[in-house]
Amino acid sequence: MLYRTLPEFDLVEPTTLQDAAAALASRGRTAIMAGGISLLDDMKRGGADPPDTVVTLRHIPGLRYIEGDRVGGLKIGPLATIRDVELSSTVRDGFPILHQAVSKIRSVQVKTMGTIIGNVCVGTPASDVLTALIALDARLRLIGRNSGSPLPAISLCKGPKLTHLEPTDIVEHIEIPGVQGPSYGAYINLTRTLPDIAKLTVAVNLFMEDGVCADARIVVGAVAPIIFRASAAEDSLRGRGLDHETIDRAAVAARDDPTTTPIDDIRSTASYRRGMVGVLVRRALEAAATKAAAA
């Protein structure tokens, strides 16, 4: 040994989810590892309380899956990688918002190692993946908790990189409800260089009935401590056709939403981000409206 970047810890390698849960429950400061790229990065950055036990999921068979379809709904397992999702034709055809969002992550290495669930569990407000999943009304099924009702992705986070998950929680899968009628979505983000973490993420998902917007989800990331739905903007769309004025009004409502509280950081400025919420929401709605009109 010459170089060693990580602090010391025990590695536990369970072969069943039950053993994993038991290991998490019986030890001190624990962490689950899926792809490990976020976890190890955090540990290198030397947070105050690094875990003394890391529980890897890699040796548990059967966790790498993407199952289902658009109508019946989709389940994504704990070891399904971002790359798996990007290459899945089920996702590309049935859940294009998610496909577009994961394609914004550029590095093949990151996509090969990183899992979808790992991405979501980090809880960053700039996650492309979580922004898209909220627009798809995804839920997290946790082992041994909320057995009847999985945790909605929109309710996962309480702050930047802070989730409602306990260290003992294991996300068994993410489920995306099936969709019966027509829906039209779009995903857009803004970055400095393309592989960069986004300075703003926007996903929209519109449900149309007879040329009228029956329901809408407008999701905005990186402009508040957590990713949120611009509810006033969504309300302004319901029951209306997707003409320019309606779209503009919704975009302004998203920009002026009280939850839109961007900050200045190395990636952008608060005022720019706020302005861009309006522009990107409008563009995403226009893209979705164009698809709806073409259908």
Next chain:
Amino acid sequence: MNRIPATFYVNGVRRDLLVDANALLFEVLSDDLGVSGVHKNCDRGDCGVCTVLLDDEPVLSCLMLALEARDRQITTIEGLAKGQKLHPLQRHFVEEGAIQCGYCTPAMILTAKALLNACPHPSAEDVKEGLSGTLCRCTGYNKIITAVLAAAKESE
């Protein structure tokens, strides 16, 4: 901290070691197994110069525990040439002038190899997408892209 006996298959050669839980794949390769062709820079996933192939898939050796790679095939740049005979990617990198400082080169060639495995007839756009996780500060990528396309063409 626990230590676990582990077997690695590095460029087809079996290596048995006792490995600390917290050892990164990069650290075991470069310090314990004497693989000098694997480089490291950012340590955070952003530059890709630590890339190796794990069962033919490109992974970042700076963000993977060595133990997670056990019992698997690890390919480093040392595993590509056969004696003095360069792998087509290596040869085209040399001939096209796609190598300047060379610090990114092992990773770039391995990333390109993974790309060609998945996509044997790539367009220039495919090559750009496929290589975007590995940064090169020197070349401006043009000659790298040409070299990868030439290597792909050769194997047609």
Next chain:
Amino acid sequence: MLETLNVVGARMPLPEAYEKATGRATYCSTMRLPGMLVGKVLRSPHPHARVAKVDYSKAESLPGVAAVVSGQDVKSKVYTKNVMTYQLPGGEIQDMTLFGDRVRYKGDEVAAVAAVDEPTARRALSLIEVEYEVLPAVFTVDDAIAEDAPVIHDFAPDNTPVSAVPTFCYGDAAKAFEESAVVAGGWYTTSKQIQAGMESAACVADYQHGKLTVWSQSQLPHMAKRMLAHVLDLPEADVRVIQPYAGAGFGAGCDLNAEPIAAVLAMKAGAPVQVWYSRDEDFNNRLTREHVAKVHMRVGLAADGTPKALEAHYWGDAGSYMCKTASGCGVALASNITPYEWEAMDQKLSATYTNHVGGGAMRGFGGMQSSFVRETIVDEAIAQLGMDPIEWRMKHHRNVGGLGWFPSARITSCALEECLTIGAERIGWKEKWNKPQSGTKRRGVGVACMAWLSGAQPMLLEHSNATLKFNADGSATLLVSPGRVGQGVEGALAQIAAEVLTIPYERINVIAGDTDITGFDIGTHASRGVYCIGKAVLAAATEAKEQFLQRAAEKLGLSNDTLVLEDGVISSTADQNCFVTLEEIALGLIYGFEHDCNQIVAHATVEPEDFAPPWQAGFAEVEVDIETGVVEVVKWITVHDIGRAINPSTVEGQLEGATCQGMGFALFEDPVISLSDGYMLTDGFDKYKIMSSVDLPDHEAILVEMGDPSGPFGAKSVGEAGLFLQAPAIANAIYDAVGIRLRDLPMTPERVLAAIQAKEAGV
């Protein structure tokens, strides 16, 4: 047209490419010597403080720790990491002491340890007890020049040791401005770009039997050796600098990094020590681009476009140590001289200390900042006169015999007009320039020009040596000492020697990277490699050729001037059958049995006189999204007056790589320094973005080869040339698209959008 040659001008693979492609190449960071220790530096947590006491006794007694060093272990010598100081007769400002009693930025060196492994070294660092008396600190030039600002270096009570020094002035600028029909100008700011090579700073030192060996990424190894000998108080003969390959330079190898520290540790530990910066350590402690923080410039043009006057004041933010900031500003000013025929120039520079990491040198040293400011202001003035920016540049650039970048230098060649013509055609200037745009996405084209240099003569000492030693089979070893940063110069030098000697490229074996073996050389900076070292190689090869001819003449019983050398054979011009091969001569001079052995060894020393400016025109086509401020570069073209491309592939590679760095400087490379403690907030590649392959615009480099009378086979330089023009040409293209003038780099979407909105609001 230049005559066609055999080896020069061919696309040869680089000698080192094979090692690099197979993972066999050694870098400082990949070295693993037997018994090697890990060195780590204890850095100041305060941006400005007096170091009252350092107690490392606990660290020293930690098992696995081989050495701990701090101020008490070194002779307190004033020095600078900027080893280019030796290139000026009076030197540059020297303001550092190793582990001194004052720290001047958050990260400054306080102590260091060497231990058997990294965790032990880290633990040892945490056991060193330091008492600091914290001092007030300043992080911007404006704060540092305020009345009550804390004094950062005692010898500079106003923090500005270089204050409004007039530099390269001539003519009556005031009068020339009065006679101008248009005057354009203003305040500009540019960024402290990071070299950001893929290898972080790394070095290894070993000390045995009174001799110190340092493996370094230095681009200037002989001067690095001299500085190490000075700091460590050793005779130069006892210091050897070896350069493994460096994971890029871009100027980051012009200065020392941890070499003195690794050396002190190795001397105390009695074992080799490696110091390898982590990426964040590198971002925050390695000297950055010379930081020309603010520029005020004005230019005046007569009604017919005649360039009247250029006036400028450049203000460098030196950070904690001067290193290359003042000279960077000086070079920046010098680089304004060559391009256009100003009637008068009035330029001055200042450089101020602040409490963050110092500015070293980066590729495009000073010229980057000047080309951005000058070329955008000139564009503005030309637009006010309603002229075509290409035609104006065609007409008003300086030409052969005209004033060079340093007042005593003259222009030896200029192919700018060819560059402009080719580029304009290629980008479609006539069809695209000055066309009204509407809609959300608006396109524009822009052009910018520059003239750079091939070595820093006559301002700086530029001294190169080359030695050729012949083997008995007529192959040769070429000893030279450039930086080994991937620029490909070693191959080009072999091509020059092979061309003169008419032997195959592969028969020249280049040996570089060891100060104990090679002759003195400045090394690699100022785009000097092929031109300056190339001149030394050319001279050595010519001298070797003379020796061969002499011997052949003796052997054949003919006189020198009746012989020709072709394809490794010397023959009589009168009788083709009367010949002798180089191989036969070389053999006879080594394994000769007539007591006349005399191995052919040719040595040459050069101090070039000319600066042989390469000229260049850069063309950008951009698309500006007026709602987001995002600028997409649709097409980039560099047309470069190289004189002669010794290896066109290498020349293109230099230009293409530089294009990406220039785009970064123009659009997104943005080091952010904390205003509360001076720390570099952008301390990783997640925060400091450089171009990836998916960000790459369509770009190409076109070479114009018309020769330079002073260069080896007509060659001029290319090392830095490729990254000067992206910022100004893109800025000018943005103006063409949306009518805004940007004065701050990088031109982020945030800034572009703010400027568009200000224009719409009529501000």
